[in-house]
Amino acid sequence: DAGITQSPRYKITETGRQVTLMCHQTWSHSYMFWYRQDLGHGLRLIYYSAAADITDKGEVPDGYVVSRSKTENFPLTLESATRSQTSVYFCASSDNQIPGYEQYFGPGTRLTVT
Amino acid sequence: AQSVSQHNHHVILSEAASLELGCNYSYGGTVNLFWYVQYPGQHLQLLLKYFSGDPLVKGIKGFEAEFIKSKFSFNLRKPSVQWSDTAEYFCAVNAPGTGFQKLVFGTGTRLLVSP
Numbered sequence: 001d002a003g004i005t006q007s008p009r010y011k012i013t014e015t016g017r018q019v020t021l022m023c024h025q026t027w028s029h030s031y032m033f034w035y036r037q038d039l040g041h042g043l044r045l046i047y048y049s050a051a052a053d054i055t056d057k058g059e060v061p062d063g064y065v066v067s068r069s070k071t072e073n074f075p076l077t078l079e080s081a082t083r084s085q086t087s088v089y090f091c092a093s094s095d096n097q098i099p100g101y102e103q104y105f106g107p108g109t110r111l112t113v114t
Numbered sequence: 115a116q117s118v119s120q121h122n123h124h125v126i127l128s129e130a131a132s133l134e135l136g137c138n139y140s141y142g143g144t145v146n147l148f149w150y151v152q153y154p155g156q157h158l159q160l161l162l163k164y165f166s167g168d169p170l171v172k173g174i175k176g177f178e179a180e181f182i183k184s185k186f187s188f189n190l191r192k193p194s195v196q197w198s199d200t201a202e203y204f205c206a207v208n209a210p211g212t213g214f215q216k217l218v219f220g221t222g223t224r225l226l227v228s229p
Binding site: 040042099 | 148222
């Protein structure tokens, strides 16, 4: 039972580069989410998806792009990375069948933009 | 818009001390409430959740939380903490306004338990 996985786990990139963070879940959950975690801010929602080909902005979407061509994958792309995007990124999934709609989180990707 | 407040940003306790972490939310309607824990270097794990029924919810590792609707609160408690409880704790809420799908998180409370 792999659950929810993220890759890479650690990434260092330069300002201006494009970088894609991958998220894969094996539960066939309909909902998937991307958060960033920064000291003093907790977790903030970047984008979420209700199903394949359905995505919507969260609290902090600027500078990010998502896609969801398959239910199990939800990649997050930083089109032109900036230092302010240095953060830990968590992917999560959920489903209407789960009581309370709790979310299950992946292990995170620590991204450093130099 | 919904918001979640965690008033204690850092808490330091000795082993065997009792713990209470505060959480208040702003939404007035039906809500689901969660406490997640993040151990150092790890991902978020669910400690407990309230979505219906008994407002006193018991979770894993001896944690419990009480939903008090009149106070918009969902405080986390543990009668006797252990060194292994050192972690960051996040309160979160979802509500019908978000379709119950989106979680709003508090800023977290860092707990350090000294042996």
